[in-house]
Amino acid sequence: MARRRRPLRAVSLVFVGFVTLVLLSQLSAHYFAKAVPTNLVAKDEAVLASIRATSSNLALASAALGVVFAVAVLIITRQVVAADVDVYRATGLPETSTFLRLLRSHSVGPMAWVVAAAAVTSLVDVELGLSDLLPIGLAVVFAAILVGWLAFLTSVSFSHKSFEPGAERSG
């Protein structure tokens, strides 16, 4: 049986991995602050503030690194996804239908994973009193990048001339 082609499977891994990495960075400050007895918190406020600051910087850096990774994976898989757009276009589908089909075939998996990761992360954040803005924001950015990328590939393909002989595009 032929293996089902899922060129953006790798994107799911990156989405989940980096949303969780952001959560880990946030959790570090929480756990270390919790370890300090309440009566010593005021005395060691400077130490805790420094840990909190570094931890939130690293959470931001994790998010940025996740975006870089996601963009890298999308660029690497460009040809495979673009080939699908060309096939849909060659069968005579209009641009909107092609885009919707692309969304259905390539974005449902990664989106489901990122929504699940963001949901779990925000639940943990809410439970522990941490800010869930960053992981949710990262999930939204991931989703926007994915949808934007698919829209871009669709519009690039449809902006070329037709497949007919003598047309500008050969492949």
Add this chain to the structure above:
Amino acid sequence: MIPKYQSLLMMELRAHAPTVLVSCFAMAFAGYLATFFDDASWRAAQAAGTTSPTFGPSAVLVVLATLPSIFVVVGVYALIDANEEALHYEVGVFASQGIDDTTVIDTWSALYGWLPVVAYLAGLLSYLAFTPGVVADLQGGLPDIISGLFFITGMATLIMIPLKLNRVLEMSPYSVVKG
């Protein structure tokens, strides 16, 4: 065999430079993050009036310190997965040039396994180098922390990545030619 391996390594490094760079940068970041977790735990322990750097539930600290590199290794795995079709094609080209599969796997493992692991170590050490006082703070536990993190990350990377690369090799048309 060595000159062939070296020239293949340089050729592949040039061809996949962006992917290798992103992987190495991410691994270095994971190393930096892991050392920060250890340092933060020590500072929090000191603030709490205990002396051990691995205070409280040390399992939490071990998990916190090792997970960043595990997630980044999964990210590198994802990059290889995304690159799979191009790698299949390359295997065919290498096979036509008489390069055996062991050399190909060694080359790819060096690029996606060993280089990121070295970058991880560099990340671990860079936190120590650029954050004043950490070496003095963690003095006693430092060799254990560095070697433990490096061992766990190295094991994860050098098992997971070559497994994936072997799978890419097996699934490529080259295996048909070989058969």
